[in-house]
Amino acid sequence: xxxxxxxxxxxxxxxxxxxxxxxxxxxxxxxxxxxxxxxxxxxxxxxxxxxxxxxxxxxxxxxxxxxxxxxxxxxxxxxxxxxxxxxxxxxxxxxxxxxxxxxxxxxxxxxx
Amino acid sequence: xxxxxxxxxxxxxxxxxxxxxxxxxxxxxxxxxxxxxxxxxxxxxxxxxxxxxxxxxxxxxxxxxxxxxxxxxxxxxxxxxxxxxxxxxxxxxxxxxxxxxxxxxxxxxxxxxx
Numbered sequence: 001x002x003x004x005x006x007x008x009x010x011x012x013x014x015x016x017x018x019x020x021x022x023x024x025x026x027x028x029x030x031x032x033x034x035x036x037x038x039x040x041x042x043x044x045x046x047x048x049x050x051x052x053x054x055x056x057x058x059x060x061x062x063x064x065x066x067x068x069x070x071x072x073x074x075x076x077x078x079x080x081x082x083x084x085x086x087x088x089x090x091x092x093x094x095x096x097x098x099x100x101x102x103x104x105x106x107x108x109x110x111x112x
Numbered sequence: 113x114x115x116x117x118x119x120x121x122x123x124x125x126x127x128x129x130x131x132x133x134x135x136x137x138x139x140x141x142x143x144x145x146x147x148x149x150x151x152x153x154x155x156x157x158x159x160x161x162x163x164x165x166x167x168x169x170x171x172x173x174x175x176x177x178x179x180x181x182x183x184x185x186x187x188x189x190x191x192x193x194x195x196x197x198x199x200x201x202x203x204x205x206x207x208x209x210x211x212x213x214x215x216x217x218x219x220x221x222x223x224x225x226x
Contacts, residue, residue, distance in 0.1 A: 006154075034213050043116070043202050043217025044155070089155055098143065098162055098209045099170055104154035 003027045004092050006103035014111050019077040021106050023090035026071065030092040030101075035064060035075050038087045038105070047088075048075070080110045114139045116218035118203050124224045125193060133188045133221050135203030143206040144186040145170070145215065146178065148199040155202070161186055162209045193225040 005024045013019045023033075031052040036044040050057040050064045050073065057064050063076045077084055091102040116137045125131055137144065145160035147170075157170030161180040175197055177189040186205075190197060200222050204215035 032213055041219075043204070043219055045217070046214040049213045091155075093213065098160055098212050099168070100145070100157055100212070100215075101171060102147075102155035102157070104152060 001026075002104070003030075004090060004101045004103040006088075006090060006106050008106050009104070010107040010109070012109045012111060013080045015082055016079045019075075019080045019084065019108055019110065021075040021077075021088050021090075021108065023073045023075075023103055024071060025073075025092050027092070027094065027101075028071070029094040031095045032093045033064070033066060033073050034091045034093075034100075035062075036089045036091065036102075037084075038089065044089060077108075080108075082110050082112050084108060085110045114216075116203055116205055116216055118201075118218040118221045120221060121219065122222050124226065126226055127194055128192050131190050131193060131223075133190075133201060133203075133223070135186045135188065135218060136184050137186075137203075137205040137216070138184065139205065139207070139216070140183065141205035141216075142183070142208045143212045143215075144180065145204045145206075145212075146176070146186070146188045147202045147204065148172065149202065149220075150199050158188070158201075160212075193223075195225050197223065198225050199223060 034049040035047040038044040066073045087105045146158040147155045159178040161167045203218040206212040206215045
């Protein structure tokens with residue numbers, strides 16, 4: 001049973017436009033959420049996180065939104081750049097645990 | 113250079129032949145973890161360690177063992193590999209368990225079990 005779901009395997013966006021990557025979760029005990037980016041032949045790199053006590057967190061071009069009632073989070077990238085083309089994983093962790101559940105990933109392609 | 117290293121990077125082996133994938137970090141991190149990445153399944157956590165001699169199961173620990181005898185090393189042991197353990201494996205580390213949301217990943221080890 002997939003507790004963290006990324007239902008869009010891929011997404012294409014024009015350079016300069018907004019990219020919106022979505023993630024849904026089922027476990028209401030999750031209280032910390034993160035996004036990682038992965039380029040081919042490299043390990044994932046941390047992008048941004050959000051605690052369940054917040055509904056928004058920004059870091060430069062990247063903003064994560066959390067809707068707890070809908071058990072949904074999204075990553076917005078504005079403006080999108082060709083270097084953002086990568087696979088994006090969302091992940092979640094529960095209170096008091098150090099175990100991380102990742103989604104299946106969304107491949108973002110930013111077209112120049 | 114601060115990094116997480118894994119060895120080997122590529123390995124082809126046969127069913128039942130014990131193997132160890134090493135992971136080492138030079139950042140004095142307390143938290144370390146192993147993941148596998150499979151098509152359509154994303155990243156799945158195998159085991160993690162909050163500090164020396166403290167390890168715990170992730171989501172998919174079956175068929176794997178780990179040990180954490182020293183802070184910098186966290187080897188992944190497959191006692192009797194099977195073809196369903198063919199995967200891309202990543203080791204990761206973080207300064208502490210409290211900061212484990214931000215993990216530094218190694219470059220990956222591609223394992224094929226025939």
